[in-house]
Amino acid sequence: MNLVRFLVSFALLAGAPAAAQTSDQSAEALQPVHVSAGRIVDLGIVQSRYADPRRVVVWLPSGYKPDGPRYSVLYMHDGQNLFDKATAGYGMEWEIDEHLDPLIRQKEVRPTIVIGIWNTPKRLREYVPSKAFAHLPRQYMDRVRGLYxxxxxxxxxxxxxxxELRPMIAQRFHVKTDRANTAIMGSSMGGLISLYAIDEYPDVFGAAGMMSTHWPLFLPTNGRKAITDQEYEVVSAAFESYLRPSLPDPKRHRLYFDHGSETLDAIYARYQARVDAVVAARGYRLNKNWLTRNFPGQAHNELSWASRVDIPLKFLLPPEKLPVSR
Incomplete structure (x- = not known):
């Protein structure tokens, strides 16, 4: 493996697929997902007309009842890394069940189920925003194609x-289907596709969480040498050109961004600052419908994301306000 390929693998730690899965596998043949709180409903390998088949699991919190109140829905990428170290690509998990179940019981987060969408060997191509990619100069498009x-x-x-997946969830589970109760979240490249989702489907998703977003697209090509200024400028300009007309209405949406300061996260701050300027210009207000946070000492891995995941969960899915009685 050459150095660039190695660095791509390192950059996308969170996305390492579990063992390759084929479309003819049955749910019974798949490694079970164990949780500490709530329970998992395994949908097995889900087929699609638009993308490669992949495994999908649904996490239901301990208070969920099929005949009870309807729950909000959080879609999350890299589903193999969310709940169980045994299925995670690098033996680290987000601990979503351990964090979200008590947050719901303590009424710090609205009752929510989580849809864990496994990635595939085409993860990089599936997670890079196509319309932002289209703003790159041709030679940089070719570089991304080569890397991805x-x-x-x-x-x-x-x-x-x-x-396809959203109607399946609505039919099978007792959930709310409106924008205000539908969120999407991911890390690294999963952060990019989460932002792309709320931009392209603003009537579907009301909130998006982007943790340790891999804005650079490229990677350092000489050991620890930084991304070049030209690479930084080209990629930042491409995202700015896409985001300015595409960010959803701040009156009806919430955005969360963060990054650490170690490993790959060390190169994200200046990219995030450029994106933050576009978000602010669109009319988003800090601590109201937008959060952007820096976590010194945190790295680009599930251990770090798990340590702070309560923050986006509480911000993106706050308890619903009860109507005022008259």
Whole structure:
């Protein structure tokens, strides 16, 4: 493996797929997902007209009842890393069940189920925003294609979530389907596709969480040498050109961004500052409908994301306000 390929693998630690899965596998043949709180409903390998088949699991909190109140829905990428170290690509998990179940019981987060969407070997192509990619100069498009092994597949991946998976969830589980109760979240490249989702489907998603977002697209190509200023400028300009007309209405949406300061997260701050300026110009207000946070000492891995995941969960899915009686 050459150095660039190695660095790509390191950059996308959170996305390492579990063992390759084929479309003819049955749910019984798949490694079970164990949780400490709530329970898992395994949908097995889900087929799609728009994207490659992949495993999907649904986490139901301890208070969920099929005949009880309807729950909000949080869609999360890299589903193999969310609940169980045994299925996670690098033996670290987000601990979503351990964090979200008590937050719901303590009424710090509205009752919510989580849809864990496994990635595939085409993860990079499925998670890079196609319309942002289109703003890159041709030579940089070619570089991304070389690193990611082809053109972006993100539009098809989102159509799978919105047009196929979402109706399946609504039919099978007792959930709310309105925008205000539908959120999406991910880390690294999963942060990019979460932002792309709320931009492209603002009537579907009311909130999006982007943790340790991998804005650079490229990676240092000489050991610890930083991304070049030219690479930084080209990629930042491409995201700015896409986001300015595409960010959803701040009156009806919430955005959460963060990054650490160690490993790959060390190169994200200046990219995030450029994005934050676009978000502010769109009319988002800090601590109201937008959070952007820096966590010194935290790295680019599930251990770090798990340590702070309560923050986006509480911000993106706050308890619903009860109507005022008259």
């Amino acid at each position: 092994s082809g053109d972006p597949l993100s539009d098809g991946y989102l159509k799978f979530i919105v047009d």
